[in-house]
Amino acid sequence: MVYNIESVTYMFQYTTHVLGYISIVIIGLYQSKNVSALIKQIDKVDEHLKKLGIEIEYRSLHRHITIVGSLWLLNAVVESAIFIKILIHNILQPPEAFITFVLYYITNAQSVVLYDYNTAIYWLGSRFKMINELLETFLLEKYKVKAEDSNTETIFEPSHNVRNRFELNNWLSERSLNVPEVSTTSGVSNVKQKIVQEKVHILRQIRFVHLQVCKVSRMVNDIFNVQILIYTITTLLHCTICAYSFYMNLHRGLNFLIDQLDMASIYMLDSVVGVLKIALMSYDCEYTMKQANKTIGNIHAYPVHEGNAELTDEILHFCWQISYTQLEKTKSVDYILNYGFIRYCLNFLISYLVIMIQWSQHLIKKDSIIITNKTTTFQTLQENTSIVV
Numbered sequence: 001m002v003y004n005i006e007s008v009t010y011m012f013q014y015t016t017h018v019l020g021y022i023s024i025v026i027i028g029l030y031q032s033k034n035v036s037a038l039i040k041q042i043d044k045v046d047e048h049l050k051k052l053g054i055e056i057e058y059r060s061l062h063r064h065i066t067i068v069g070s071l072w073l074l075n076a077v078v079e080s081a082i083f084i085k086i087l088i089h090n091i092l093q094p095p096e097a098f099i100t101f102v103l104y105y106i107t108n109a110q111s112v113v114l115y116d117y118n119t120a121i122y123w124l125g126s127r128f129k130m131i132n133e134l135l136e137t138f139l140l141e142k143y144k145v146k147a148e149d150s151n152t153e154t155i156f157e158p159s160h161n162v163r164n165r166f167e168l169n170n171w172l173s174e175r176s177l178n179v180p181e182v183s184t185t186s187g188v189s190n191v192k193q194k195i196v197q198e199k200v201h202i203l204r205q206i207r208f209v210h211l212q213v214c215k216v217s218r219m220v221n222d223i224f225n226v227q228i229l230i231y232t233i234t235t236l237l238h239c240t241i242c243a244y245s246f247y248m249n250l251h252r253g254l255n256f257l258i259d260q261l262d263m264a265s266i267y268m269l270d271s272v273v274g275v276l277k278i279a280l281m282s283y284d285c286e287y288t289m290k291q292a293n294k295t296i297g298n299i300h301a302y303p304v305h306e307g308n309a310e311l312t313d314e315i316l317h318f319c320w321q322i323s324y325t326q327l328e329k330t331k332s333v334d335y336i337l338n339y340g341f342i343r344y345c346l347n348f349l350i351s352y353l354v355i356m357i358q359w360s361q362h363l364i365k366k367d368s369i370i371i372t373n374k375t376t377t378f379q380t381l382q383e384n385t386s387i388v389v
Contacts, residue, residue, distance in 0.1 A: 005360055006248055013241040014099065020234035021106040024113055024227050031223045038120070038219045045127060045212045052205055054130055061126065065119050068280070072115065075273045076108045079266055086262050100266065107238070107270050110231055111277065117224045118281055121335065124220065125288035127213045128333075132291060134206050135298040138199070200314050207318045210295065214325045217292075218332035225336050232278055232337065232345060239271035240349040244356050282342050285335040292333035296322055 046056050083104060086092055092100065246268065249260060299318050325332050 005356075006245075009241060009244065009356060013238060014103070016237060017103060017106055017234055020230045021110050023230050024110050027227050027230075028113065031227075034219065034223050038216065038223060041212070041216050041219060042123065045209065045216060048205070048209045048212060049127070049130060052134065052202070052209065054134070061119070061122060064122050065115075068118060069115065072108075072111055072273075072277070075269065079104055079108070079269060082262055082266050082269075086266075091262060100263065103238075104266060104270065107235070107274060110234075111274075113224065113227045114231055114277055114281060117220070117228055118284060120216075120220045120224070121281070121284045121288050124213065124217050125284065125291050127216075128288060128291035128295065131206065131210050131213065132294050132298055134209075135295065138202060138206065197310070200310050203311070203314050203318070207314070207321060210318075211321060211325075214332040221332065221335065228281075228336055232342075235271075235274040235278060236345050236349050239275050240353045242267045242271040244353055247357060248360065278337065278342065282337045282339055285337045286339055289333060289335060289338065 050056060083101065086100075087097060246264060249264070299315065299322065302315055
């Protein structure tokens with residue numbers, strides 16, 4: 001075969017795709033017991049948020065996963081229609097049709113892992129946002145906090161489901177202070193102390209919920225990180241080799257590319273949608289990390305030197321807890337599909353694509369020379385035949 005390097009490249013891609021899928025299935029079966037614990041921990045966090053007066057609404061989560069799932073299902077339906085057309089018109093030989101079906105099946109089947117990961121990450125982003133609203137409401141006076149971000153001033157306002165609970169708490173506190181007569185100074189001091197203790201108790205509950213959400217985040221990383229890493233590498237490699245195949249087919253001529261249009265459509269659609277899935281996931285991961293980092297800013301925005309000693313101590317405990325969750329061995333709010341990792345993978349695969357194209361250039365030139373030599377020999381034979389006649 002003239003394009004031997006190309007054949008080795010395709011075989012390498014098929015092998016990595018199959019091995020990647022098998023690895024994801026094995027790891028998924030091994031981690032299945034931890035998924036049940038993850039679901040229980042998620043329910044536990046939602047119960048604690050309800051106790052804090054948060055109205056848990058699942059409509060946004062349901063809408064998000066429905067839109068994402070519908071787009072992925074639409075892609076699978078379109079690819080299935082093209083593949084059925086190929087089978088009806090007998091465009092491929094049975095071995096080639098089988099290989100195409102296996103690749104198509106693997107690409108869509110292993111997307112289930114990415115779908116589950118996307119659901120968990122979106123849930124984490126919404127819960128970190130709720131914690132931030134609680135902190136902005138509870139710690140900062142009049143439901144507003146001024147924070148500097150790139151020399152700009154931002155005003156945070158909590159949503160209604162957080163505000164109602166703390167308005168009630170503030171109303172009760174003010175009512176307890178508005179007593180008609182206070183006989184002694186110690187009475188006023190006791191009332192203020194009670195209010196401070198109530199605030200410390202609520203802040204301790206918020207800190208506990210934050211720790212539980214970080215625990216969920218760490219569980220998500222432990223369950224999905226290796227599977228997502230394998231999926232990302234195999235998908236981006238598949239996209240790179242599809243682009244390489246398209247480039248090589250262009251050099252074979254436009255007619256050859258038109259004949260292989262259905263096959264090219266399946267592979268290109270598969271690879272492009274795969275990259276878009278990874279891009280969507282990286283966006284959700286970045287959003288969740290942004291919400292988690294925002295908690296640090298909210299805690300630091302509280303003026304500890306102006307507060308009560310007991311409340312200040314609880315704030316410092318919160319800061320220590322956040323620092324602990326950011327340590328390397330216990331780092332929970334850090335996800336593999338961040339922008340930096342995606343950029344690194346894309347740079348590596350683009351370099352790989354360029355190397356493969358350059359490596360194949362001499363084969364393309366050699367094939368052109370072979371064709372030219374055959375044409376010249378045929379013309380010479382024709383001339384000799386005409387002379388004899």
